[in-house]
Amino acid sequence: MEYVFPTYARYPIDIVDGEDVHLVDSQGQQYLDFTSGIGVCSFGYSNQLIKDSVDTQAGKVWHTSNLYDSQLQDQVAAKLVEPGMLAFFCNSGTEANEAALKLARKASGKTKVIAFNDSFHGRTYGSLSMTGNPGIKEGFFPLVPSIEFADFDDDAALTQVDNQTAAVILEVIQGEGGVNNAHADWLQAIETKAHQVGALLIIDEVQTGIGRTGTKFAYQNYDLHPDIVTLAKALGNGLPIGAMIGKQELASAFGPGSHGTTFGGNKLSLAAADAVLDQLTPEFLTAVQAKSKSVWAILKNEIAQQSIVTAISGQGLMIGIHLDEQVNVEDIVKALQQDGLLTLSAKHNTLRLLPPLVMNTEELTTGLTKINQILSQFAQTKMEAKS
Template structure:
């Protein structure tokens, strides 16, 4: 059997219609198939490859660490330079009191750890989350998800979860003295890139402080320069109690983290001790890669160019069939007439060597979230391909 047949037979599937695109290698903005065809990656592996594929500083750092040591002992027992250096540099970029970093393997694990921390620190059980938000697929994180299309088959999930509308100031009254924490995406991703309304996050912060609930910002997708600043919350003059990070953090390696004050984080170390443990969280190679990623973002000009590149996308993506374009830096949702329309555009783009996607809770919008290294010429070409796909899909729709 060939590789594709073995893939279907032995690799667990998440849908009945995988893309089936075989990748042999990747570099910079491009993925390459075994026949040599190149694909411009317009979604960065769903927000992961912010510096492109196999960025040299990240690869070099990972290789150097592999020559020193790999796994040593479960997280939190040994003093490991990659972890310490990364936690220190990350803390330097964050406002007080966010100075204590707990490393995990993924975004959903960051969510799980933060939920436990909030419950332990406050002594409360209720968690408030926003509708149409995505925080991960493990059972705790999935409990935060609404609507229930992707979770109903696995119920019952965690009790004590209350859902409110994002950007609804009136809904903030549902945050009470019973609430341990409010988990919110600084910018809602899977609802199709929805930014907070002016003043909303400040009112949310104020309400959490009033009732003693912890405010958790999920920047698993929004962080690491995606919206034009290292962290999206910097643009709103609001500081959370806990910050969730992953995806772009590792430059292509698996890593995540939840960050809080040392005072809050200590709640996981007593009564009982080992309140949250992980075997592979903070893996030395992943931390070395993440350190190189953060150093590169701080040293290079990529984040500073995000807004100009966003403006170029907005300028070029003009077509009568486009319902709306929403953006937050290099993170755009191009809303089209229907899911079928979006699928036709995605198919056209793939055939032309351009990788795009849709959103979990907004299948009428085309996802654009390229590596931050994308050039103006690549943006122009990508937009031309998308617009050609829209024109073809529109014509096919008219023909029935």
Template structure:
């Protein structure tokens, strides 16, 4: 039985119509299939491959660590150089109060840990989240995801979660002295690429500080220069109490983290000790890859590159079929007028060798999230092909 047959017969499926590419290899901005076709990965594996696929620095770091050791002990017991080195490099890029990192394996685990840490630190159990927000599919993360169609099949979820309207200042009084934490994305990703309003986000920060609630920023999609700054909160001048990261963190290796202050993290050491643990979080190979990824990002002017990609996309994709292109940097959403035509555009682009996709909460919004290493010639060619396909359907 070949890989394709095994995929359809033995891999648990998440939809009736998977994209079904039979991947042979990937390099830079491209994915190559077993039949020899080349695809432009214009969504970066959903905001993961910001440095493209198999970046040489990441591959070298992985190979070097493979020659030393793999897993040796559950999280937090042995001192491992890749963990320590990366934690130091990461926290040096952050405000001084975000001085300690807890490594996990994925974005939803980062959010789960942040929710638990908030309850442990504050002694409260009420959470505030936002409609159309997305924070993952494990039970805690799903509990604060603001889309009933994904929540309803798994009810009951965590109690005491209240959903407010994103960017609505009128509802902030719901954040009170019973609130453990407010969790939000500075730019809602799966909700339709919706940036937070600057003054609203500052008001959320002030309200949390006023009532003693923690503010959690889910930067799992927005992190690592995707929006034009290393982290999206830097656009706003607002610092969270807990910062959640994943996706582009380790250059294609599985990894996530939540970052907070030493004071807040004290809760995980006491009453009882070891009250939040992980076996594979901070895997040395993933940490080595993450350190190489961040080092590479810091060497290049990737914030400028993300903003350049935004300018090129917005200036080139000028078509009557497009209602709006919104977002920041290389995290953009192209809103079209009608769901069926949107599907046709995405499918035709796929047939022409361009991988696009929807967000989870919208069937008229096309995700545009190219790798930050994409050169102008390829970017131009890709955008002009998209324009030609739009012409076919309008």
């Protein structure tokens, strides 16, 4: 690519077509998709209800700005939020977290924010400042002040949350950071401590939300009660949309003129989100949980047995296969591409799987079988090289 900044280490694959849960590149090679465009296209590439909703809206009006009322925004917000919460629409996960940071500071009148090592919240200044990955901050200092880091799933974090704290921000399962789970009792202790000291709990559901872990929001698996929730990725199934959801009592801190964005809540993205949320029914989520059960049986009984696999983490259809230092996860990703399967990597040599939630059990099994075979080949090669 000649005319685009080289900000991404891209694979030499140009995807030009997609159907259901399959993708095709410019050379005609077909792939089974275990990425969903990094957790975005959970309803795959041929969802008729989303297409119809976007087509209908495209035939009317695409964008009107936030100067005017939007029944569509209210309709989507009503489907999205839990009782007692309000939504602010934006265009991405990083923007949703910017909104959360601004709202938390303004509403609390405090500045200190606790974030976690290995977290990822985005690339704009506020969200980058809350991201626990020093490598991606290099060259961009000074960042936003008063953001402190603690270790994830570690009780020492509790002492860092004090009366000065405006907010604690976390992913209940860290995605980019290596698909890292936290214990339910740790998450609940963080929430309790935050609320004791008058700090807001912000849960970043950009990657975990919209059914990825088998519930609408991943925090629902842990009996948590966040003050603010951020979303993006799967909410629009590929049309750009983000959302910050916050408790109704925070509304006075986000009055007219306090925050905004031209494209936020634009009608095309909202039309996609509307159809996504209509399909995120209890029956759909039950089906995701049932498929996940079959997937986790294969992960535990077969893939975890491979000598180069050190652990398997995640929940539902958000999966991390942790590899030992004898192999480089990027080599596995490339070998799987050649075998017609698209996968992702994450920090700490983790093979990350985010298949579309509409993928059937047979297709999920096909992908896992390919992964098992490639891991087995790599393990064999390593053994031969050693002996």
